[in-house]
Amino acid sequence: MSKRIVPIGPYHPLQEEPEFFKLIVEGETVVDIEINIGYNHRGHEFLSPSLTYDQIPFLVERICGICSNSHPLAFVLAVEDMAHIKVPERALYIRTIVHELERIHSHLLWIGLAGHFIGYNTIWMWAWRYREPVLDLFEMITGNRNHYAMNKVGGVRRNIYHDQISHIEKVLDLVESKVSMLTKAVLDDPVLHARLKGIGILSKEAAISYGVVGPTARASGVAIDVRKDDPHCAYDKVEWDIVVEEAGDIFAKAKVRLLECFESIKIIRQCLKNLPDTPIEIRIEELPAGEGIGRTEAPRGEVFHYIRGNGSHHPVRHKVRAPSYMNLPSNEVTVKGHSIADAALCLAAIDPCYCCTERVAVFEDGKLKYTWNDLLLFSWKKTEQIRARLRK
Amino acid sequence: MKDLRLLALKKSPWVFHVAAASCNNCDIEILDALTPRFDVERFGIVLVGSPRHADALLVTGVINRKSLPRVLKVYEETPKPCLVIAIGTCACDTHMFKNSYNVVGPFDKYLPVDVYIPGCPPKPEAIILGVVKALQKL
Numbered sequence: 001m002s003k004r005i006v007p008i009g010p011y012h013p014l015q016e017e018p019e020f021f022k023l024i025v026e027g028e029t030v031v032d033i034e035i036n037i038g039y040n041h042r043g044h045e046f047l048s049p050s051l052t053y054d055q056i057p058f059l060v061e062r063i064c065g066i067c068s069n070s071h072p073l074a075f076v077l078a079v080e081d082m083a084h085i086k087v088p089e090r091a092l093y094i095r096t097i098v099h100e101l102e103r104i105h106s107h108l109l110w111i112g113l114a115g116h117f118i119g120y121n122t123i124w125m126w127a128w129r130y131r132e133p134v135l136d137l138f139e140m141i142t143g144n145r146n147h148y149a150m151n152k153v154g155g156v157r158r159n160i161y162h163d164q165i166s167h168i169e170k171v172l173d174l175v176e177s178k179v180s181m182l183t184k185a186v187l188d189d190p191v192l193h194a195r196l197k198g199i200g201i202l203s204k205e206a207a208i209s210y211g212v213v214g215p216t217a218r219a220s221g222v223a224i225d226v227r228k229d230d231p232h233c234a235y236d237k238v239e240w241d242i243v244v245e246e247a248g249d250i251f252a253k254a255k256v257r258l259l260e261c262f263e264s265i266k267i268i269r270q271c272l273k274n275l276p277d278t279p280i281e282i283r284i285e286e287l288p289a290g291e292g293i294g295r296t297e298a299p300r301g302e303v304f305h306y307i308r309g310n311g312s313h314h315p316v317r318h319k320v321r322a323p324s325y326m327n328l329p330s331n332e333v334t335v336k337g338h339s340i341a342d343a344a345l346c347l348a349a350i351d352p353c354y355c356c357t358e359r360v361a362v363f364e365d366g367k368l369k370y371t372w373n374d375l376l377l378f379s380w381k382k383t384e385q386i387r388a389r390l391r392k
Numbered sequence: 393m394k395d396l397r398l399l400a401l402k403k404s405p406w407v408f409h410v411a412a413a414s415c416n417n418c419d420i421e422i423l424d425a426l427t428p429r430f431d432v433e434r435f436g437i438v439l440v441g442s443p444r445h446a447d448a449l450l451v452t453g454v455i456n457r458k459s460l461p462r463v464l465k466v467y468e469e470t471p472k473p474c475l476v477i478a479i480g481t482c483a484c485d486t487h488m489f490k491n492s493y494n495v496v497g498p499f500d501k502y503l504p505v506d507v508y509i510p511g512c513p514p515k516p517e518a519i520i521l522g523v524v525k526a527l528q529k530l
């Protein structure tokens with residue numbers, strides 16, 4: 001059978017960062033994939049040295065709208081590493097709380113979108129509905145629904161006040177009950193089992209050799225988590241577990257993300273209970289020359305920042321490595337051999353921050369054959385078929 | 393004929409979402425407006441999958457060199473008259489990326505923008521208000 005090319009992209013398919021996939025298909029089966037990124041390049045590393053250390057958290061926050069606490073956190077950790085700054089305890093706890101809230105909202109977002117991709121729009125609407133209380137918490141704690149601007153070198157910008165704590169706990173109870181409802185709905189649904197199990201498998205060996213990070217790695221049985229491996233903030237002062245699944249398929253990835261929400265809630269509860277009574281920041285007059293690294297576990301995996309300073313108010317070099325950059329190439333393994341109906345889901349499994357308009361188009365002899373909508377329809381149809389089969 | 397088309401546009405605008413180089417937050421807030429809490433579909437506003445079906449373009453992010461040709465192509469493909477609504481400070485005036493080597497400018501340098509919705513990101517309420525204002529303009 002002749003080979004055809006399915007372009008997905010260019011700049012907003014399923015993933016977080018805009019990228020362009022070329023699926024090479026034989027009939028219905030994907031035999032190869034080419035990945036091309038760079039549509040979202042705004043030159044953060046170039047802009048960073050022209051700003052001061054106090055301004056950069058606002059810049060790196062805007063690398064990604066969903067991990068908008070992880071990047072500034074990794075950056076301030078890098079600067080604090082460079083200057084050997086010891087941050088007050090309360091600031092560490094507040095950082096942990098905001099960081100875990102971000103994980104909950106991000107995982108719910110993913111669950112919703114994954115539901116959308118397989119034609120379960122109900123899951124989408126419900127998951128996003130229960131993301132809203134988390135966003136409201138952000139608005140209360142940080143002043144904005146997204147882009148929290150909480151981290152600064154030497155501490156955090158805003159305090160969590162005593163009378164806010166009981167409200168936060170109440171909202172956490174609500175979110176917990178709704179997430180457990182969603183978890184049950186997803187884990188008990190025979191259609192979802194049939195649809196998601198054994199699809200897009202990333203074996204443990206492949207996960208290690210591609211160097212994937214975050215939930216993508218943990219769903220393949222690789223127990224890595226920067227929060228445990230290199231404890232920062234208050235992660236070594238609270239009780240929590242790494243969620244690991246062995247199967248490596250999309251079902252395992254969904255399960256890891258859902259169960260991680262509960263761990264996050266657990267962490268936040270403990271932090272709120274033990275919030276120490278110290279100032280939330282220390283004043284920093286001078287930053288020495290030197291270099292430092294900061295890493296933290298974003299919802300999608302390890303974020304890494306490197307800073308080199310020369311004693312002035314600006315860094316001379318700032319390097320960023322985001323988790324999706326590591327996870328993307330693994331699509332090569334997960335997508336190959338699957339039908340087009342599964343391709344959307346496989347690409348989405350590492351993290352579909354589906355932002356907007358995916359544009360997928362299949363060209364045959366220069367004419368449009370399938371569009372992204374058709375791919376979605378294929379995926380939905382497959383779910384329908386499985387559902388019908390199971391009903392019998 | 394043109395009046396008829398404008399009238400049709402007012403009733404239930406179908407929108408297509410163009411993200412140039414954005415940070416995703418504006419895009420997520422647009423999607424958020426579709427979900428139960430805000431539910432813009434009540435007003436007949438539907439997000440469509442192709443610019444050919446769209447009455448209005450919601451544009452987000454700054455335009456960079458790689459996305460410029462695609463953005464222009466999407467605008468070309470949209471049937472006229474169409475509204476262009478710039479969402480977020482990035483789309484309105486390039487935000488903090490002004491000095492970047494890869495950023496070629498805000499949207500209004502290349503497309504006729506009808507409504508600007510500043511904010512980083514604007515809240516879904518603000519986005520809905522912006523779309524309503526755009527419709528009133530017709």
Ligand code: SF4
Pocket residue numbers: 062065413414415416417418452453454479480481482483487511512513514
């Ligand atoms: S305006 Fe803000 S939220 Fe919107 S794309 Fe730009 S940086 Fe992101």
